[in-house]
Every structure is written in C-alpha cells, then in structure tokens.
Amino acid sequence: MFYYGGMTPDLASAGNAEARQAALATLGGQTRELIDAVVLTDVPEDEITAVTAELAALTGRLRTLQRTAPQSFEAGPDGVPRHPGNAVIGSANPHALPLIVESTPERTVRAELAFRPSHEGPPGWVHGGVSAMILDHLLGHAAAVAGSPGMTGTLSVRYRRPVPYGEPLLATAEHTRSEGRKTWVEGRIALPDGTVLVEATGLFITPSGWGRSGPE
Numbered sequence: 001m002f003y004y005g006g007m008t009p010d011l012a013s014a015g016n017a018e019a020r021q022a023a024l025a026t027l028g029g030q031t032r033e034l035i036d037a038v039v040l041t042d043v044p045e046d047e048i049t050a051v052t053a054e055l056a057a058l059t060g061r062l063r064t065l066q067r068t069a070p071q072s073f074e075a076g077p078d079g080v081p082r083h084p085g086n087a088v089i090g091s092a093n094p095h096a097l098p099l100i101v102e103s104t105p106e107r108t109v110r111a112e113l114a115f116r117p118s119h120e121g122p123p124g125w126v127h128g129g130v131s132a133m134i135l136d137h138l139l140g141h142a143a144a145v146a147g148s149p150g151m152t153g154t155l156s157v158r159y160r161r162p163v164p165y166g167e168p169l170l171a172t173a174e175h176t177r178s179e180g181r182k183t184w185v186e187g188r189i190a191l192p193d194g195t196v197l198v199e200a201t202g203l204f205i206t207p208s209g210w211g212r213s214g215p216e
C-alpha cells in the first residue's frame, strides 16, 4: 500500500475520513451527471446562461479550500485498494467512470462497464483515447494482481470495431509473462456476447524500490 498524503490529520481519522470520502464520492457522481447533462443539453440559450452563472458560484464555493496534494491511495474498510482521485477508478473524480475492477481466483481481472456520452470521440462512438485509458489501467491492475505492480512502459492498442457508449461492456485482462522487473499483460473490451472491440498489450515496469504492493 502507498499513501500520497494530502488529508489533514483530523480528517484522516477513522469514521470522519470515511464520511468525507462518501461525501466526495457523492459529489463526484453528481458531477458526472452534470457533465453528461451538459454534453446532451438542448435547453434554450437563456437557460444555458443562467445555469452557467449558478455553476460559476458553486465552483467558487469549492475553490475556497483546495487540496495541494493528491488523494490518498489506500485500502478501504473492506480491504480493497482504492484511489478516489484516480482518472479511471476514482469515486471522487468526475472524469472516472468509475471502473470497478474485480480479481478472479485465476488472478485475472474483469470489469463491467458502460461508457458515457461525455466519452464521445467519433460521433456516436467512444473516443479511442478513452478506451486506451481504461485498458491501460486494467492491464496495470492485472500486473499488480499477478504480483508485479508497475508503471506502463508501453501500451499497444488495436481497435477492431467502434465502441458504443451507454451499453453494457466487459473488460478483461491477464498477465502473460514476467522477466525481472518487466511484466507483459494483455486485455480487451468486448460486447457481452464476447465480440472483441478493442484489445491491448502492455509492458509494465516495476520501478526499483517498489514492493509487491506498489511504491514503498
């Protein structure tokens, strides 16, 4: 486990910290709804202007006290690692789906997901960079589950078919081999019937000084 710090000591204490994380996750979820509403809105222009003014006021309230350090990366009460600020899995990060990654007994990983309208790239389809980001994280998680946590060295993505948003999909990944600090992983995003839409292979490097759980 590693900890970036960033929370004041009183907030980091027990139940207080849990309640705060829950509140931040709720804020993150509401903001995701806002982002999609903005992307899809068709209200009249004067309403857009009025909402924009209200949002500016809300943004100002949140900016009155801002963290200067990243969110912590730590185990939750259920023992599952969590990183609320992460762009892929972070409950408190509106950019995150958030992806919920499960490990299998075979030490592979899987995540059920549905992209959002805000992930659009080509009209009606998901942006290729967003698919790559999801696979990057999932492959990294697979390397970690296999006992070789690391940073992405290379990521190769093959886009087989356009990826829809708003539909259930399944992402899976598994470790293929390791040599010293280098670990190769592969994964894919597929339709529920198994049709592969995007597949990726990645090389993850365990930086010197990291243990089997990440930075120490």
Ligand SMILES: CCCCCCCC(=O)SCCNC(=O)CCNC(=O)[C@H](O)C(C)(C)COP(=O)(O)OP(=O)(O)OC[C@H]1O[C@@H](n2cnc3c(N)ncnc32)[C@H](O)[C@@H]1OP(=O)(O)O
Pocket (backbone or CB within 6 Å): 136, 137, 138, 139, 140, 141, 144, 150, 151, 152, 153, 154, 180, 181, 182, 203, 205, 206, 207, 208
């Ligand atoms: C559970 C959570 C999952 C989270 C997943 C998140 C994934 C991410 O997004 S990580 C962020 C994106 N990646 C990065 O920012 C990485 C930036 N790069 C770095 O920090 C460093 O270059 C790092 C850590 C990859 C390698 O640094 P370092 O440990 O000094 O490696 P170094 O000693 O030079 O090389 C070790 C070996 O790896 C190889 N290698 C290093 N970098 C690369 C690379 N990019 N591509 C291919 N091979 C590489 C070297 O050739 C060497 O091989 P060999 O042992 O055969 O000679």
